[in-house]
Amino acid sequence: MEASVANDSEFGEGLKAGISIAVGYMPVALTFGLLARTTGLTLYEAVLMSVLVFAGAAQYITLSLIAIGTGAFEIIFTIFIVNIRHLLMSASINEKVEEDTPWKKAVYAFGITDETFTVSATKAGRLTTGYMFGLCLISYSSWVLFTGGGYLAGATLPNVIQQGMSVALYAMFIGLLIPSAKKSRKVLFLAALAALFNSFLTFAHFSTGWAIVLATLLSSIIVEWVMGEGENE
């Protein structure tokens, strides 16, 4: 009984933590729905993609590849490269979540995105399964609903708001980073070094997927090597 109450509140906490993500996804998903329509997908296809894939960058890149007539196999391979960073996130979050039956972990693993990962990974303490379900569920719901909404509305929010909202997810990343960076020089160095590497790699025309993976790994390893452990916990 007590365990189920604790689970409920963890779930609720996850839902609450996911509100920023749900808000941040709104303009991105609306735009995806709209672009899917102009790319020639049916409503059903657009929503199905959001339901089954649930990955912003991957879905946007897919649309642009469909638009230029890329073959299915090539698209799938490209998206696999874009998604390699999730491997890193999943391995990292695995160090922080409570042990649970594999099938439950396999279910919420579907909800690991840049946003759900960074929100949960920067939360203090261990992560419960209930929290992960709440966090991923509200983010996923926003993503799927607003994909359909964007497709049907055929137009997104008023232009001025839409331009303002283009920064929403970045603002969320900044909002996640600053509190930890204020307390720890190691965190600041980790972020700054990864940003620097990512800029070089982007400039050198690496694909976004590889650039983020390499920049993150290089920064995580170098900072660990130079500064040692402990400070970022």
Next chain:
Amino acid sequence: MSNTMIWLIIGLAIVTYIPRMIPLVFFNSDKIPSVVQNVLKNVPFAILGALIFPGILSIHEDFLFGVIGAVAAIFAAYLGANLIVVVMFAVAVLSTYAYFI
């Protein structure tokens, strides 16, 4: 709906799900060397840096959008604002900027 599109979507779903699932389900934290564990603990902060920059500069043709949005978010976050407030504040500041240019 075309068959090709269905298969494409299913293929995408598979290559997106697999990297998310494998470490969570099959890695055993106890068997991972502590050096690797420490590096993995660094990943969230490093990836935040890489996700923010340089991507934020290309949210709009006018790169000042990214700069102004970043300054607004850093300002609000530095003062200790709640995450949702940070997001709303940056959006409000940038919408105002978009309105006046």
